[in-house]
Amino acid sequence: MSDDNSHAVRRSQFFLPTTKETPSDAQIASHRLMLRAGMVRQSSAGIYSWLPLGFRVLRKIEKIVREEQNLAGAQELLMPTIQSADLWRASGRYEDYGKEMLRISDRHDREMLYGPTNEELITEIFAGTLRSYRDVPKTLYHIQWKFRDEVRPRFGVMRGREFYMKDAYSFDLTSELGRVSYNKMFIAYLRTFARMGINAIPMRADTGPIGGELSHEFIILADTGESEIFCDQDLIDMDVMASEVDYAVDLQPIVDKWTGLYAATDEMHDEKKFEANVPEGKRVCARGIEVGHIFFFGTKYSEKLGAKVNLQNGDERAVQMGSYGIGVSRLVGGIIEASHDEEGIIWPESVAPFRVGIINLRQGDNACDQSCNDLFIKLAEQGVEVIYDDRSERAGGKFADMELTGIPYQVIIGPKGVEKGVLEFKNRKTGEREEFSSDALFSRLGIN
Amino acid sequence: MSDDNSHAVRRSQFFLPTTKETPSDAQIASHRLMLRAGMVRQSSAGIYSWLPLGFRVLRKIEKIVREEQNLAGAQELLMPTIQSADLWRASGRYEDYGKEMLRISDRHDREMLYGPTNEELITEIFAGTLRSYRDVPKTLYHIQWKFRDEVRPRFGVMRGREFYMKDAYSFDLTSELGRVSYNKMFIAYLRTFARMGINAIPMRADTGPIGGELSHEFIILADTGESEIFCDQDLIDMDVMASEVDYAVDLQPIVDKWTGLYAATDEMHDEKKFEANVPEGKRVCARGIEVGHIFFFGTKYSEKLGAKVNLQNGDERAVQMGSYGIGVSRLVGGIIEASHDEEGIIWPESVAPFRVGIINLRQGDNACDQSCNDLFIKLAEQGVEVIYDDRSERAGGKFADMELTGIPYQVIIGPKGVEKGVLEFKNRKTGEREEFSSDALFSRLGIN
Incomplete structure (x- = not known):
């Protein structure tokens, strides 16, 4: 950012409309502070413009996310925001998604939609371009605006309708190799959040509408968090950055270390197990905010959308897939929730x-x-x-x-x-x- | 790009699906070459995914655009893609825009649209946050996806429906000062295109639906260009990068030098004037592609949307505005049109x-x-x-x-x-x- 002097600004010229008034419709600290600090301005319900100060933070978070994705071997591309409805019919999710999907008809009355996520489109790209066992493993990601038509958008950028998200997708030959790709993203996520100065704890999660069996949420601690969480204090004290990561070696032992200690959201919490496995002095019950979610769902999309590769013996096989999301715009709010005081943001x-x-x-x-x-x-x-x-x-x-x-x-x-x-x-x-x-x-x- | 090794790739692992086949529906060189070189993949009519190779080029162009905008004193922010229809009703352009505007109803049947440009929204942001003569001059810009629902999308990313554009907006107290801001962007545009290794010639242009009196298009020469252009060879030989620019001094003499020589598109061409002003040996008649367009339109939007500032004497005055666009995704195609051979892209x-x-x-x-x-x-x-x-x-x-x-x-x-x-x-x-x-x-x- 230093090539052009945009890193050094004089306040008298910089567009930074701070305000003393506390906005009446902002219920949580990050929303209030982002409005007061002139970081964002609402343009419609749940849709925000990022003013220069907020934009700078958004870009910094994006850069850390990108660097850690690249370091883990993921390759960046960019899919469009508008997708065809037919693609979602092929996966069976067009109807499932309900009213949260923003549906659009173009001038020729073709049914389109504003992508809420990209499993279908990335699988179609794979199916249309790759076909050999030599083409995998691959993890592809993009950082792009998404839209979910929340019935009651609130909490500022924490639950906006138009939001900025990093989503990665892994393609592997077998589920064992798929697990290797999953583990890389698991570690990349820990590193990503650690670099942002926040404590993100991985928790076993429900897979929900994405599907599959294996899934973790990454949750940061904040008193104003949307969900209750339970975990072992040792997890909070662990530091993934304490040692360098080598993505070429087996990461399972490191992942096991992080998943071996008790951590659960409200929905997955088992009080008996919590008490049996965590010494009383280390039982943490707190509130948290989800900032990342990773899934391994095997052939759910590759079968339906024809993402298959030829094996050496001539057979054909549907690839094993996972998907990995980080809420980039949400993180701006999340970090503020975790780090502020009476006077403002820290x-x-x-x-x-x-x-x-x-x-x-x-x-x-x-x-x-x-x-x-x-x-x-x-x-x-x-x-x-x-x-x-x-x-x-x-x-x-x-x-x-x-x-x-x-x-x-x-x-x-x-x-x-x-x-x-x-x-x-x-x-x-x-x-x-x-x-x-x-x-x-x-x-x-x-x-x- | 060097922090994370994504700048150095092994082809065996890199997602680069090149193909020998010439796509049958691609009519122009850049479209054919971008598909063959695995840079993009169409996902719907006029909507593309940028695969890693194409994405890298898009990012490089974006970076040059950003650096030159910052150097010229413009400040970056980011407006959303989805806007409210009411905002466009206030300016009177909601109906004017016709079928090229992608209109959307959300789950509460509120009328929204996918922004084709941002004059309304930026003016609303100014009106809602700034109010003093000390708050101007300001030039604000963003680089964001736009949508124009072309009736017949074609030529790949050159005339796509979802496209990536840099649009800047200047706010000044008087039209004279507005001209100063306009001149800065004029020079920034020349520098931007020169840094990309292409010859972009400024031409006096119609203002069209944006409105206003003063406008220039920036057109690069390419045999496959969409429009015929006429200009003085001396213009093609001029080099804006030959001397450093100081945005603090009066740029009018430099702008005059660039606009003093004959240059016109088909629509604005005056054969008599061309012959009278350009010696025969220097008359260039060629084809070109528009890659940038700048406008000065005074108070057209600021009056309607209430973007006014208080003067020292207590009076209130609508600000003088200009808008400045560069087609970032279009440039990828434009540069290829201007620089390729039988074997591929150069x-x-x-x-x-x-x-x-x-x-x-x-x-x-x-x-x-x-x-x-x-x-x-x-x-x-x-x-x-x-x-x-x-x-x-x-x-x-x-x-x-x-x-x-x-x-x-x-x-x-x-x-x-x-x-x-x-x-x-x-x-x-x-x-x-x-x-x-x-x-x-x-x-x-x-x-x-």
Whole structure:
């Protein structure tokens, strides 16, 4: 993001319409905070525009998701949003999906729909292009807008109608090999969420309308979560990033480690098993938000849509499939639910829209302006994502906005500090304040 | 793209379904070549899935567009694909748009539509969030899927129904300042297309359904172009990248230089003026493809949708607006139309899906495999985008595929070369072949 200076912005020019008013229709913290922080704006029920601040966070989350998918060997493509109804009739899901599917007729009265997910289309692509046992394994993914016509859209981007999702699909020759692909995604998901600074716990899940036998949800802990969850404290303390992952080796032992401890959502919870398997001091009962869901469903779609490969002996076999979803736009809300306080959002550094915010306490004072400007330019040149609040506002308003928008590090510059040759540095998360010379500040930020 | 190794792929594992057959329904070169090169696959009439190779090109074009928009001071946000019909009723365009607009009813029978463009929605966002003269100038843009329900979709991604477009919108206090914003986009467009290795010529254009008085189309030359164009050869020879641009200074002189020479599409052509103004030897009559279109339309939308700002004296004034579109998905086809031969696509380096292709002439031969593998790993480590054709195919098929997919540089490795310690290096565009040691190859590619 550093090629074109869009990583360094002056607040006076940046489109960031924050507001003090608490929107009356927003019931949960992330929805309220995203509206107040000028991240999104509702355009219709459950449909949002992402304003520059929100867009930056969305892109950061997307980038982490993409990098971890690529690292796990998945290949990116892009399927369209509008699909043909016939394809969904072939799988038998056209009627099943009910009113959540946004159905459309085009000018020639052909029946179309806005894709809520892509099992059918990706299977059709496989069936139309690949046919040899040598063409598998393959895991293909895309990150694309989806639509589910929720009857009562609410909770902002957490349950929007138009939402941004990463969905991957694996194709394998046997169910054993399919399990290998499943395990790769399992680990990729743990890594993905860990990199975003959130604790996501895998839980055995129902397969629902996708079908199949094997499925896990990834749930982050947040007091405002939609569902109750039960798990072993040890799971929360495990860190997938503690060791490097090698996707070429058997991942089953690592997956077993993560699935061996008790973890269940409300629906799957078994109190007796919980008490038998988890020592009393480690029994966690909390609320959570689903941010990812993975499925292995074998030949359910490949049989119906003809995704088959020729074997070496001339036989033909339907491929074994899985599908793997991450709610990219939902995660923006989910991370806020898990990380905020009374004053506003507390962004984990990896997904923060900017890393550093500069507050000029006395805009118009030559020395302050100069000091702020020098720092801003130096940070910009070093590629640091920085927002400089250079508006002619009262200091109180600037503080409040910086807290609200959750920038991890604030540098506060006023006449007294300038005189003393120090900058005040505040950590948004801990609230800790320190005074630094500008050289010490750069070294604190890891800049030469 | 180098963080996760997705920039370096082995053909045996990469999802790249090329085909020798010429698709019968593809009438133009880019459509035929994109299907044959496994870049896209049609999912419904005028709706395509972008397979990994095509997706990479789409992303590269998008990245150049984004960087130049940011450089010109435009700020990125993201509006949704589904919009409310009421918004379009407010501007008066709901009925005007006719059958090209994909109209949708949701489960509550609310009238919605799949956005064909975003003047209404961005104006509503401005009106709902900004209100002071200090909030302008602003140029906001997004890159998002659009839908136009063409009666007869054809020419592949050149005239698809679901298409990817960058659209920017400028907001200014006066029409003079609006012209300043318009000029910035004018120059940004010239730079954008130049960076893609194509010659795009600005031409005075009709404003059509967008409205307004001032408008330019940007047209690239291609024999298969949809429209006839007339211009001065000097325009084709001008190079916007010859000097750095400073968006802070008055750009009118540069714009005047580009608009001072004769250039017109069929509809706007004036033969008498052409002959009077252009010396005979410089009269170019060619075919072209529109890839960008910019408009300045004043208060047409801001009046109707209430996008007004308060002036210092307390008065209120509707903002002056312009809109600026680039067909991102269309450009993929447009660049191919402008740059291909009998054998396939010839990618300009800046938008090529990979920069280097390695052809192993004798897969399975230890020395060849070793040599190819070493080179592949070295290039991958250096961040070079590389595709290694490691399939057990005949050399002829590998050559044909490499030509078809248009990789700028081929490195051909066979038993004879390995014995001599040289690599054969082929330039896709010029056809030139050279022999290099591996060190000389790296220096040829600008790698240490």
